[in-house]
Amino acid sequence: MIVNKQILIFAFMTDTLKRKFSVREIRQDFPALRQTVYGKNLIYFDNGATSQKPQPVLDAINRYYSKDNANIHRGVHLLSQQATSGYEASRNYIKQFLNAAASQEIIFTKGTTDGINLVASSFGETLKKGDEILISAMEHHSNIVPWQMLCERKGLMLKVIPINSRGELKMDVFETLLSNKTKLVAITHISNSLGTINPVKEIVAQAHAVGAVVLVDGAQSIQHTKIDVQDLDCDFFVFSGHKVFGPTGIGVLYGKEHLLDSMPPYQGGGDMIAKCTFEKTTYNELPFKFEAGTPHIAGGICLGTALEYLNSFNIDEIEAYERELADYAQDLLSTFEDVKVIGTAKNKTSVVAFVVDKIHPFDIGTLLDKQGIAVRTGHHCTQPLMDHYQIPGTVRASFAFYNTREEIDTFIAAVEKSISMLR
Amino acid sequence: MNIEAKQQEIIDEFALFDDWMEKYEHIIELGKDLPLIEDAKKTDDRLIEGCQSRVWLDAVVEDNAMRLTADSDAIITKGIIGLLVRVLNNETPENIAKADLHFIGDIGLAEHLSPTRANGLASMVKKIKLLALTALA
Numbered sequence: 106m107i108v109n110k111q112i113l114i115f116a117f118m119t120d121t122l123k124r125k126f127s128v129r130e131i132r133q134d135f136p137a138l139r140q141t142v143y144g145k146n147l148i149y150f151d152n153g154a155t156s157q158k159p160q161p162v163l164d165a166i167n168r169y170y171s172k173d174n175a176n177i178h179r180g181v182h183l184l185s186q187q188a189t190s191g192y193e194a195s196r197n198y199i200k201q202f203l204n205a206a207a208s209q210e211i212i213f214t215k216g217t218t219d220g221i222n223l224v225a226s227s228f229g230e231t232l233k234k235g236d237e238i239l240i241s242a243m244e245h246h247s248n249i250v251p252w253q254m255l256c257e258r259k260g261l262m263l264k265v266i267p268i269n270s271r272g273e274l275k276m277d278v279f280e281t282l283l284s285n286k287t288k289l290v291a292i293t294h295i296s297n298s299l300g301t302i303n304p305v306k307e308i309v310a311q312a313h314a315v316g317a318v319v320l321v322d323g324a325q326s327i328q329h330t331k332i333d334v335q336d337l338d339c340d341f342f343v344f345s346g347h348k349v350f351g352p353t354g355i356g357v358l359y360g361k362e363h364l365l366d367s368m369p370p371y372q373g374g375g376d377m378i379a380k381c382t383f384e385k386t387t388y389n390e391l392p393f394k395f396e397a398g399t400p401h402i403a404g405g406i407c408l409g410t411a412l413e414y415l416n417s418f419n420i421d422e423i424e425a426y427e428r429e430l431a432d433y434a435q436d437l438l439s440t441f442e443d444v445k446v447i448g449t450a451k452n453k454t455s456v457v458a459f460v461v462d463k464i465h466p467f468d469i470g471t472l473l474d475k476q477g478i479a480v481r482t483g484h485h486c487t488q489p490l491m492d493h494y495q496i497p498g499t500v501r502a503s504f505a506f507y508n509t510r511e512e513i514d515t516f517i518a519a520v521e522k523s524i525s526m527l528r
Numbered sequence: 529m530n531i532e533a534k535q536q537e538i539i540d541e542f543a544l545f546d547d548w549m550e551k552y553e554h555i556i557e558l559g560k561d562l563p564l565i566e567d568a569k570k571t572d573d574r575l576i577e578g579c580q581s582r583v584w585l586d587a588v589v590e591d592n593a594m595r596l597t598a599d600s601d602a603i604i605t606k607g608i609i610g611l612l613v614r615v616l617n618n619e620t621p622e623n624i625a626k627a628d629l630h631f632i633g634d635i636g637l638a639e640h641l642s643p644t645r646a647n648g649l650a651s652m653v654k655k656i657k658l659l660a661l662t663a664l665a
Binding site: 143144465466467468471472482483497498522527 | 548549552553556580581582601602603604605
């Protein structure tokens, strides 16, 4: 018989207690990295698509479903109380992790895409014909299409900040696009296709100067760099759990409280109401107003575990290490005569994307796969960006803190071999 | 040689390789033997747009036989098309309509034909089969 008496709490680790950064030790925490594919040791360079999960997250998922599983926010019984306290403890932990002002500013979503759609639907309701929304040329489809749909629905104008050949935003053009018609700027923090780190703090300041709010797409930044939403001063920040070592199907929308308060609910259902009659329903307070229906409870709790794991390291050390990996790979690839790196911003991290003269990215990706190396090929859900470079797609290697220089050496040799086979 | 015998021939051919890279080297070579679609025929109605690679296919029924020419912008896709064309080219619509193309799975390339694999190959097979069925109707 199991006696259930454990109450889940998350401990916010102070700098002095952090683990020493050792890639060898980190790799031990990720069982998925210890496998062979096609008879080769797996080299996982598709972290931009999703990350692998460390043992504490796997244990937390197992623990939740083996012991704590119950519906939250409504039960009188012990398990429900425990699940609720775990879910809310995670919310509070995420609040600390992002340095949000209050835990009710943390809304659990299905992921980045869901968070953007929530803001487009709900905040979008407050916009009027003729208002303008600004995005950039390097956005993921998820940060393009919800705005296009909103623009169509409400008669708004969508404008695009262009980029230069290195894959950096043209900030001078951004300034000229900003006006008192601009109501919202939706911008990626780090580009999934190029690795470019955008100057979001500067963008926020300039957008605020004309009275626009800013949504930062943090899908590719949360796992690579320290996020402080108060320091960035962004109005919304969205990310996905699965890209930051947590489960799929869970994500977070951070929003400033006064904005979230002024926005109408996104979906109707359980948990988001205060009182429901057939005549009139009043809505629950934040954050529950935006969390209709039984949420992904295990996901919410285990996302907390994933961030707790990440925070057991010094994130600055992780960032420095990942930049070093990306630089190393980029330098080696640049020595190939027929390889062109796409995305050479001065300020970039963890992504190296490239094309090979007269060889389709799909061919390289397929041959790398058979050599045990997982990369992504194609347009990476950024078709307008590929059109900008006039290419069908790229081969993208995206790194995480558990990758090594030795893996990059193997990868480079495999790229070389693939090219020679395809010539 | 009928469709089944041609499939068996390919299975035997691929059994000689014990390494994935050798297998793909062979596929790349096969791509070079593919009866290429004329450039003038690379029109939008003959294009099968995949998320990754693109396939052009021209399939016509002549003297109760399917004549296939094709191309792709990816060499591996081209090689796999080469295999499909080798099995199906010049066969009757009736034989094509009822053909069970098991060889792709048998030689370990099923991933390329799964409907989620966006290289246009699954749609290409569907298109050939549909054309065969139309010719029979």
